[in-house]
Amino acid sequence: xxxxxxxxxxxxxxxxxxxxxxxxxxxxxxxxxxxxxxxxxxxxxxxxxxxxxxxxxxxxxxxxxxxxxxxxxxxxxxxxxxxxxxxxxxxxxxxxxxxxxxxxxxxxxxxxxxxxxxxxxxxxxxxxxxxxxxxxxxxxxxxxxxxxxxxxxxxxxxxxxxxxxxxxxxxxxxxxxxxxxxxxxxxxxxxxxxxxxxxxxxxxxxxxxxxxxxxxxxxxxxxxxxxxxxxxxxxxxxxxxxxxxxxxxxxxxxxxxxxxxxxxxxxxxxxxxxxxxxxxxxxxxxxxxxxxxxxxxxxxxxxxxxxxxxxxxxxxxxxxxxxxxxxxxxxxxxxxxxxxxxxxxxxxxxxxxxxxxxxxxxxxxxxxxxxxxxxxxxxxxxxxxxxxxxxxxxxxxxxxxxxxxxxxxxxxxx
Numbered sequence: 001x002x003x004x005x006x007x008x009x010x011x012x013x014x015x016x017x018x019x020x021x022x023x024x025x026x027x028x029x030x031x032x033x034x035x036x037x038x039x040x041x042x043x044x045x046x047x048x049x050x051x052x053x054x055x056x057x058x059x060x061x062x063x064x065x066x067x068x069x070x071x072x073x074x075x076x077x078x079x080x081x082x083x084x085x086x087x088x089x090x091x092x093x094x095x096x097x098x099x100x101x102x103x104x105x106x107x108x109x110x111x112x113x114x115x116x117x118x119x120x121x122x123x124x125x126x127x128x129x130x131x132x133x134x135x136x137x138x139x140x141x142x143x144x145x146x147x148x149x150x151x152x153x154x155x156x157x158x159x160x161x162x163x164x165x166x167x168x169x170x171x172x173x174x175x176x177x178x179x180x181x182x183x184x185x186x187x188x189x190x191x192x193x194x195x196x197x198x199x200x201x202x203x204x205x206x207x208x209x210x211x212x213x214x215x216x217x218x219x220x221x222x223x224x225x226x227x228x229x230x231x232x233x234x235x236x237x238x239x240x241x242x243x244x245x246x247x248x249x250x251x252x253x254x255x256x257x258x259x260x261x262x263x264x265x266x267x268x269x270x271x272x273x274x275x276x277x278x279x280x281x282x283x284x285x286x287x288x289x290x291x292x293x294x295x296x297x298x299x300x301x302x303x304x305x306x307x308x309x310x311x312x313x314x315x316x317x318x319x320x321x322x323x324x325x326x327x328x329x330x331x332x333x334x335x336x337x338x339x340x341x342x343x344x345x346x347x348x349x350x351x352x353x354x355x356x357x358x359x360x361x362x363x364x365x366x367x368x369x370x371x372x373x374x375x376x377x378x379x380x381x382x383x384x385x386x387x388x389x390x391x392x393x394x395x396x397x398x399x400x401x402x403x404x405x406x407x408x409x410x411x412x413x414x
Contacts, residue, residue, distance in 0.1 A: 085114075095110065110403075118134045171226055172218075200220035218242065272302050297313065
Protein backbone atom coordinates (compact mmCIF):
# COMPACT_ATOMS: atom_id res chain seq x y z
CA UNK A 1 0.00 0.00 0.00
CA UNK A 2 1.15 3.48 -0.73
CA UNK A 3 1.99 5.99 1.98
CA UNK A 4 -1.15 8.01 1.15
CA UNK A 5 -3.36 4.89 1.63
CA UNK A 6 -1.85 4.28 5.11
CA UNK A 7 -2.64 7.88 6.12
CA UNK A 8 -6.28 7.59 4.95
CA UNK A 9 -6.69 4.26 6.76
CA UNK A 10 -5.31 5.72 10.00
CA UNK A 11 -7.66 8.70 9.90
CA UNK A 12 -10.68 6.41 9.34
CA UNK A 13 -9.70 4.16 12.25
CA UNK A 14 -9.37 7.20 14.52
CA UNK A 15 -12.87 8.42 13.59
CA UNK A 16 -14.39 5.01 14.28
CA UNK A 17 -12.75 4.80 17.71
CA UNK A 18 -13.92 8.33 18.56
CA UNK A 19 -17.53 7.53 17.59
CA UNK A 20 -17.65 4.67 20.11
CA UNK A 21 -16.51 6.86 23.07
CA UNK A 22 -19.09 8.75 25.19
CA UNK A 23 -19.35 12.50 24.62
CA UNK A 24 -19.36 14.36 27.95
CA UNK A 25 -20.45 17.67 26.48
CA UNK A 26 -23.47 16.20 24.68
CA UNK A 27 -24.49 14.10 27.69
CA UNK A 28 -24.54 17.21 29.89
CA UNK A 29 -26.80 19.05 27.45
CA UNK A 30 -29.29 16.23 26.82
CA UNK A 31 -29.55 14.76 30.34
CA UNK A 32 -31.79 16.10 33.14
CA UNK A 33 -29.11 15.17 35.69
CA UNK A 34 -26.93 17.73 37.36
CA UNK A 35 -23.57 18.35 35.69
CA UNK A 36 -20.94 15.86 36.88
CA UNK A 37 -23.44 13.03 37.59
CA UNK A 38 -23.26 9.96 35.36
CA UNK A 39 -26.40 8.36 33.88
CA UNK A 40 -27.31 4.83 34.99
CA UNK A 41 -26.48 3.31 31.61
CA UNK A 42 -23.28 4.13 29.77
CA UNK A 43 -23.38 4.28 25.97
CA UNK A 44 -22.37 0.98 24.39
CA UNK A 45 -23.51 -1.20 27.34
CA UNK A 46 -26.47 -3.58 27.43
CA UNK A 47 -28.96 -3.49 30.32
CA UNK A 48 -27.81 -5.72 33.19
CA UNK A 49 -24.29 -6.05 31.82
CA UNK A 50 -21.45 -5.06 34.11
CA UNK A 51 -19.15 -2.46 32.66
CA UNK A 52 -15.63 -3.54 31.97
CA UNK A 53 -13.18 -2.36 34.55
CA UNK A 54 -10.94 -0.27 32.42
CA UNK A 55 -9.21 2.74 33.79
CA UNK A 56 -10.36 5.89 32.17
CA UNK A 57 -9.43 9.44 32.74
CA UNK A 58 -12.17 11.53 34.30
CA UNK A 59 -12.54 14.83 32.53
CA UNK A 60 -11.68 17.77 34.72
CA UNK A 61 -14.79 19.45 36.12
CA UNK A 62 -15.51 22.73 34.39
CA UNK A 63 -17.40 25.44 36.21
CA UNK A 64 -20.96 25.70 34.94
CA UNK A 65 -21.65 28.82 32.95
CA UNK A 66 -23.92 31.25 34.80
CA UNK A 67 -26.47 33.10 32.67
CA UNK A 68 -25.48 36.70 32.26
CA UNK A 69 -27.71 39.20 34.04
CA UNK A 70 -29.82 41.38 31.73
CA UNK A 71 -28.51 44.89 31.35
CA UNK A 72 -30.42 47.61 33.18
CA UNK A 73 -31.82 49.87 30.48
CA UNK A 74 -32.88 53.51 30.59
CA UNK A 75 -36.55 52.65 30.13
CA UNK A 76 -36.57 50.40 33.21
CA UNK A 77 -36.62 53.53 35.41
CA UNK A 78 -39.01 55.49 33.21
CA UNK A 79 -42.74 55.85 33.95
CA UNK A 80 -45.30 57.63 31.78
CA UNK A 81 -49.03 58.19 31.42
CA UNK A 82 -51.46 59.86 29.02
CA UNK A 83 -55.01 60.70 30.10
CA UNK A 84 -58.27 62.41 29.12
CA UNK A 85 -61.18 62.93 31.55
CA UNK A 86 -64.41 64.50 30.29
CA UNK A 87 -68.05 64.70 31.39
CA UNK A 88 -71.64 65.73 30.89
CA UNK A 89 -73.32 67.42 33.87
CA UNK A 90 -77.01 68.10 34.56
CA UNK A 91 -78.02 70.84 37.03
CA UNK A 92 -81.52 70.60 38.51
CA UNK A 93 -81.67 74.43 38.63
CA UNK A 94 -81.14 74.45 34.84
CA UNK A 95 -78.58 77.21 34.66
CA UNK A 96 -75.37 77.22 32.66
CA UNK A 97 -71.99 77.93 34.16
CA UNK A 98 -70.81 77.15 37.71
CA UNK A 99 -73.57 75.95 40.04
CA UNK A 100 -72.12 77.48 43.25
CA UNK A 101 -70.35 80.60 44.48
CA UNK A 102 -67.34 78.72 45.94
CA UNK A 103 -65.83 77.58 42.61
CA UNK A 104 -65.85 73.81 43.02
CA UNK A 105 -65.50 71.10 41.75
CA UNK A 106 -63.42 70.96 38.55
CA UNK A 107 -66.49 69.75 36.63
CA UNK A 108 -68.91 72.44 37.87
CA UNK A 109 -70.83 73.55 34.77
CA UNK A 110 -73.96 72.18 33.14
CA UNK A 111 -73.45 70.54 29.78
CA UNK A 112 -70.33 69.02 28.30
CA UNK A 113 -66.90 69.76 29.68
CA UNK A 114 -63.29 68.66 29.87
CA UNK A 115 -61.90 68.02 33.34
CA UNK A 116 -58.31 67.30 32.36
CA UNK A 117 -56.24 66.18 29.41
CA UNK A 118 -52.52 65.70 29.77
CA UNK A 119 -49.69 63.41 30.65
CA UNK A 120 -47.15 62.44 33.28
CA UNK A 121 -43.54 61.39 32.94
CA UNK A 122 -41.14 60.36 35.66
CA UNK A 123 -37.63 58.95 35.90
CA UNK A 124 -36.33 57.52 39.16
CA UNK A 125 -33.20 55.57 40.03
CA UNK A 126 -31.79 54.51 43.38
CA UNK A 127 -30.12 57.91 43.77
CA UNK A 128 -32.11 60.54 41.87
CA UNK A 129 -35.21 61.23 39.85
CA UNK A 130 -37.42 63.78 38.14
CA UNK A 131 -41.18 64.21 37.80
CA UNK A 132 -43.16 66.25 35.27
CA UNK A 133 -47.00 66.42 35.08
CA UNK A 134 -48.97 68.52 32.58
CA UNK A 135 -52.73 69.16 32.56
CA UNK A 136 -55.11 71.16 30.38
CA UNK A 137 -58.78 71.70 31.12
CA UNK A 138 -61.54 74.23 31.69
CA UNK A 139 -60.69 74.75 35.39
CA UNK A 140 -57.07 73.60 35.57
CA UNK A 141 -56.14 76.97 37.13
CA UNK A 142 -57.92 75.80 40.30
CA UNK A 143 -55.43 72.95 40.57
CA UNK A 144 -52.23 74.82 39.74
CA UNK A 145 -50.99 78.40 39.63
CA UNK A 146 -48.39 77.27 37.10
CA UNK A 147 -50.82 75.54 34.72
CA UNK A 148 -50.44 73.63 32.49
CA UNK A 149 -47.63 72.46 34.81
CA UNK A 150 -49.22 70.65 37.76
CA UNK A 151 -46.10 68.94 39.12
CA UNK A 152 -42.43 69.44 38.38
CA UNK A 153 -39.63 68.57 40.75
CA UNK A 154 -36.22 66.96 41.02
CA UNK A 155 -35.45 64.23 43.55
CA UNK A 156 -32.23 63.34 45.35
CA UNK A 157 -32.03 60.11 47.35
CA UNK A 158 -28.91 60.32 49.54
CA UNK A 159 -29.78 57.09 51.35
CA UNK A 160 -32.47 54.42 51.37
CA UNK A 161 -34.45 56.06 54.21
CA UNK A 162 -34.35 59.67 52.94
CA UNK A 163 -35.45 61.46 49.77
CA UNK A 164 -35.42 65.19 48.99
CA UNK A 165 -37.69 66.87 46.41
CA UNK A 166 -37.14 70.41 45.15
CA UNK A 167 -39.72 72.08 42.93
CA UNK A 168 -43.51 71.99 42.53
CA UNK A 169 -44.95 68.94 44.28
CA UNK A 170 -48.29 67.64 45.58
CA UNK A 171 -49.58 68.51 49.05
CA UNK A 172 -49.92 65.81 51.70
CA UNK A 173 -53.04 67.31 53.33
CA UNK A 174 -56.27 65.43 52.60
CA UNK A 175 -57.25 62.05 51.22
CA UNK A 176 -58.58 62.98 47.75
CA UNK A 177 -56.49 63.38 44.61
CA UNK A 178 -56.87 65.54 41.51
CA UNK A 179 -56.98 62.38 39.34
CA UNK A 180 -60.50 61.02 39.60
CA UNK A 181 -59.68 57.30 39.30
CA UNK A 182 -57.66 57.52 42.54
CA UNK A 183 -60.83 58.54 44.44
CA UNK A 184 -64.08 56.74 45.26
CA UNK A 185 -66.06 59.45 43.39
CA UNK A 186 -65.80 61.22 40.04
CA UNK A 187 -65.98 64.77 41.50
CA UNK A 188 -63.98 66.10 44.44
CA UNK A 189 -65.61 67.39 47.64
CA UNK A 190 -66.06 70.85 49.12
CA UNK A 191 -63.46 70.17 51.85
CA UNK A 192 -60.88 69.35 49.18
CA UNK A 193 -61.53 72.64 47.39
CA UNK A 194 -62.37 74.97 50.26
CA UNK A 195 -59.75 73.98 52.84
CA UNK A 196 -56.92 71.85 51.49
CA UNK A 197 -53.82 72.85 49.50
CA UNK A 198 -53.17 71.09 46.20
CA UNK A 199 -49.53 71.92 45.44
CA UNK A 200 -46.48 73.50 47.10
CA UNK A 201 -43.46 75.19 45.54
CA UNK A 202 -40.45 74.50 47.74
CA UNK A 203 -38.49 71.72 49.43
CA UNK A 204 -39.88 68.40 50.66
CA UNK A 205 -38.05 65.78 52.73
CA UNK A 206 -39.46 62.27 53.22
CA UNK A 207 -37.93 60.15 55.98
CA UNK A 208 -38.64 56.50 56.84
CA UNK A 209 -37.44 56.01 60.44
CA UNK A 210 -39.29 52.68 60.70
CA UNK A 211 -40.85 50.18 58.28
CA UNK A 212 -44.30 51.30 59.44
CA UNK A 213 -43.67 55.04 59.72
CA UNK A 214 -43.08 57.79 57.13
CA UNK A 215 -42.38 61.43 58.05
CA UNK A 216 -42.74 64.27 55.53
CA UNK A 217 -41.49 67.81 56.16
CA UNK A 218 -41.97 70.78 53.80
CA UNK A 219 -40.75 74.37 53.52
CA UNK A 220 -42.59 76.20 50.73
CA UNK A 221 -43.48 79.52 49.17
CA UNK A 222 -46.86 81.12 49.83
CA UNK A 223 -49.67 80.40 52.26
CA UNK A 224 -51.12 77.24 53.80
CA UNK A 225 -53.29 76.92 50.69
CA UNK A 226 -50.19 76.40 48.56
CA UNK A 227 -50.87 79.62 46.66
CA UNK A 228 -49.18 82.99 46.48
CA UNK A 229 -50.45 85.80 48.68
CA UNK A 230 -52.73 88.45 47.14
CA UNK A 231 -50.76 91.03 45.19
CA UNK A 232 -51.44 93.85 47.68
CA UNK A 233 -49.68 92.02 50.55
CA UNK A 234 -47.32 89.70 48.65
CA UNK A 235 -44.22 91.82 49.21
CA UNK A 236 -44.80 92.15 52.97
CA UNK A 237 -44.50 88.42 53.75
CA UNK A 238 -41.05 86.83 53.78
CA UNK A 239 -41.67 83.84 56.07
CA UNK A 240 -42.34 80.55 54.23
CA UNK A 241 -45.05 78.03 54.90
CA UNK A 242 -43.82 75.05 56.92
CA UNK A 243 -45.49 71.73 57.55
CA UNK A 244 -45.06 68.12 58.59
CA UNK A 245 -46.97 64.85 58.44
CA UNK A 246 -46.55 61.44 60.07
CA UNK A 247 -47.98 58.35 58.37
CA UNK A 248 -48.30 55.20 60.46
CA UNK A 249 -49.25 51.77 59.15
CA UNK A 250 -50.38 49.61 62.07
CA UNK A 251 -51.45 46.82 59.71
CA UNK A 252 -51.19 45.74 56.10
CA UNK A 253 -54.54 47.37 55.23
CA UNK A 254 -54.68 50.29 57.71
CA UNK A 255 -53.07 53.74 57.54
CA UNK A 256 -53.22 56.71 59.93
CA UNK A 257 -52.03 60.17 58.84
CA UNK A 258 -51.59 63.23 61.04
CA UNK A 259 -50.17 66.49 59.72
CA UNK A 260 -50.43 70.23 59.46
CA UNK A 261 -49.19 73.31 57.63
CA UNK A 262 -48.74 76.83 59.01
CA UNK A 263 -47.87 80.23 57.51
CA UNK A 264 -48.54 83.96 57.97
CA UNK A 265 -52.01 84.98 56.76
CA UNK A 266 -50.60 88.09 55.08
CA UNK A 267 -52.69 90.67 56.95
CA UNK A 268 -49.79 91.92 59.10
CA UNK A 269 -46.56 90.97 57.41
CA UNK A 270 -44.97 87.96 59.11
CA UNK A 271 -46.79 88.37 62.44
CA UNK A 272 -50.31 86.93 62.22
CA UNK A 273 -50.23 83.21 61.55
CA UNK A 274 -52.71 80.63 60.32
CA UNK A 275 -52.69 76.84 60.22
CA UNK A 276 -54.52 73.74 59.01
CA UNK A 277 -54.55 70.45 60.94
CA UNK A 278 -55.41 67.26 59.07
CA UNK A 279 -56.17 63.70 60.19
CA UNK A 280 -56.85 60.78 57.85
CA UNK A 281 -57.66 57.14 58.63
CA UNK A 282 -57.78 54.64 55.73
CA UNK A 283 -58.74 51.00 55.73
CA UNK A 284 -58.20 49.06 52.51
CA UNK A 285 -59.53 45.50 52.52
CA UNK A 286 -59.15 43.38 49.39
CA UNK A 287 -62.34 44.49 47.65
CA UNK A 288 -62.57 48.15 48.64
CA UNK A 289 -61.53 51.08 50.78
CA UNK A 290 -62.96 53.19 53.63
CA UNK A 291 -61.70 56.57 54.85
CA UNK A 292 -62.35 59.41 57.25
CA UNK A 293 -60.73 62.81 56.75
CA UNK A 294 -61.05 65.56 59.39
CA UNK A 295 -59.65 69.10 59.02
CA UNK A 296 -59.52 72.21 61.21
CA UNK A 297 -58.27 75.53 59.90
CA UNK A 298 -57.86 78.78 61.81
CA UNK A 299 -56.19 82.19 61.79
CA UNK A 300 -54.84 83.60 65.05
CA UNK A 301 -55.79 87.16 64.12
CA UNK A 302 -57.61 88.35 61.03
CA UNK A 303 -59.06 86.22 58.27
CA UNK A 304 -57.55 83.28 56.42
CA UNK A 305 -55.56 84.16 53.30
CA UNK A 306 -57.85 85.11 50.44
CA UNK A 307 -61.04 84.40 52.42
CA UNK A 308 -63.50 86.37 54.53
CA UNK A 309 -63.57 83.74 57.30
CA UNK A 310 -61.23 83.14 60.24
CA UNK A 311 -62.09 79.50 60.96
CA UNK A 312 -63.08 76.50 58.85
CA UNK A 313 -63.63 72.86 59.72
CA UNK A 314 -64.89 69.77 58.00
CA UNK A 315 -65.26 65.99 58.06
CA UNK A 316 -65.45 63.69 55.05
CA UNK A 317 -66.47 60.02 55.16
CA UNK A 318 -66.38 57.73 52.19
CA UNK A 319 -65.23 54.59 50.50
CA UNK A 320 -65.52 52.28 47.54
CA UNK A 321 -66.32 48.64 46.86
CA UNK A 322 -65.40 46.54 43.81
CA UNK A 323 -68.22 44.15 43.00
CA UNK A 324 -66.32 42.68 40.04
CA UNK A 325 -63.28 43.59 37.99
CA UNK A 326 -65.58 45.83 35.88
CA UNK A 327 -68.09 47.31 38.36
CA UNK A 328 -67.58 49.36 41.52
CA UNK A 329 -69.49 51.71 43.81
CA UNK A 330 -68.15 54.81 45.57
CA UNK A 331 -69.72 56.98 48.27
CA UNK A 332 -68.80 60.19 50.07
CA UNK A 333 -70.55 62.34 52.66
CA UNK A 334 -69.26 65.69 53.95
CA UNK A 335 -69.91 68.29 56.59
CA UNK A 336 -68.24 71.69 56.19
CA UNK A 337 -68.46 74.69 58.49
CA UNK A 338 -66.98 78.19 58.58
CA UNK A 339 -67.17 81.30 60.75
CA UNK A 340 -67.00 84.87 59.48
CA UNK A 341 -67.32 87.04 62.58
CA UNK A 342 -70.58 85.90 64.16
CA UNK A 343 -72.03 84.51 60.90
CA UNK A 344 -71.60 80.74 60.63
CA UNK A 345 -72.05 78.83 57.39
CA UNK A 346 -72.51 75.12 56.86
CA UNK A 347 -72.68 72.79 53.87
CA UNK A 348 -73.62 69.09 53.68
CA UNK A 349 -72.85 67.05 50.57
CA UNK A 350 -73.77 63.47 49.60
CA UNK A 351 -72.23 61.84 46.52
CA UNK A 352 -72.54 58.36 45.03
CA UNK A 353 -70.66 56.98 42.02
CA UNK A 354 -71.25 53.86 39.93
CA UNK A 355 -68.25 52.98 37.79
CA UNK A 356 -67.98 50.59 34.87
CA UNK A 357 -64.70 49.67 33.21
CA UNK A 358 -65.38 47.73 29.98
CA UNK A 359 -61.65 47.58 29.17
CA UNK A 360 -58.54 48.07 31.25
CA UNK A 361 -57.82 51.69 30.39
CA UNK A 362 -61.38 53.11 30.27
CA UNK A 363 -63.65 54.18 33.17
CA UNK A 364 -67.29 55.27 32.75
CA UNK A 365 -68.95 56.94 35.75
CA UNK A 366 -72.51 57.84 36.71
CA UNK A 367 -72.62 60.17 39.72
CA UNK A 368 -75.58 61.87 41.44
CA UNK A 369 -74.70 64.59 43.98
CA UNK A 370 -76.86 66.53 46.46
CA UNK A 371 -75.84 69.52 48.60
CA UNK A 372 -77.57 71.49 51.35
CA UNK A 373 -76.22 74.81 52.69
CA UNK A 374 -77.02 77.18 55.53
CA UNK A 375 -76.93 80.12 53.10
CA UNK A 376 -77.92 80.80 49.51
CA UNK A 377 -74.73 79.79 47.70
CA UNK A 378 -76.24 78.07 44.62
CA UNK A 379 -77.16 79.75 41.35
CA UNK A 380 -80.67 79.51 39.98
CA UNK A 381 -83.30 81.46 38.04
CA UNK A 382 -84.43 84.24 37.66
CA UNK A 383 -81.63 85.83 35.71
CA UNK A 384 -80.41 89.27 36.72
CA UNK A 385 -78.10 91.87 35.21
CA UNK A 386 -74.60 91.98 36.64
CA UNK A 387 -73.96 95.69 37.42
CA UNK A 388 -70.22 95.29 36.91
CA UNK A 389 -70.32 93.68 33.46
CA UNK A 390 -73.87 94.26 32.22
CA UNK A 391 -74.21 90.54 31.47
CA UNK A 392 -77.32 88.52 32.26
CA UNK A 393 -76.43 85.97 34.95
CA UNK A 394 -78.31 83.62 37.30
CA UNK A 395 -78.83 84.78 40.86
CA UNK A 396 -77.67 83.26 44.17
CA UNK A 397 -81.04 82.39 45.65
CA UNK A 398 -80.92 78.67 46.51
CA UNK A 399 -79.65 76.78 49.56
CA UNK A 400 -79.78 73.35 47.90
CA UNK A 401 -78.40 71.69 44.79
CA UNK A 402 -78.90 68.43 42.94
CA UNK A 403 -77.18 67.27 39.80
CA UNK A 404 -75.61 64.26 38.17
CA UNK A 405 -72.54 63.63 36.07
CA UNK A 406 -71.74 61.14 33.34
CA UNK A 407 -67.98 60.93 33.20
CA UNK A 408 -65.53 59.11 30.97
CA UNK A 409 -61.82 58.76 31.64
CA UNK A 410 -59.27 57.08 29.39
CA UNK A 411 -55.67 56.64 30.34
CA UNK A 412 -52.71 54.54 29.29
CA UNK A 413 -49.20 54.16 30.60
CA UNK A 414 -46.87 51.89 32.47
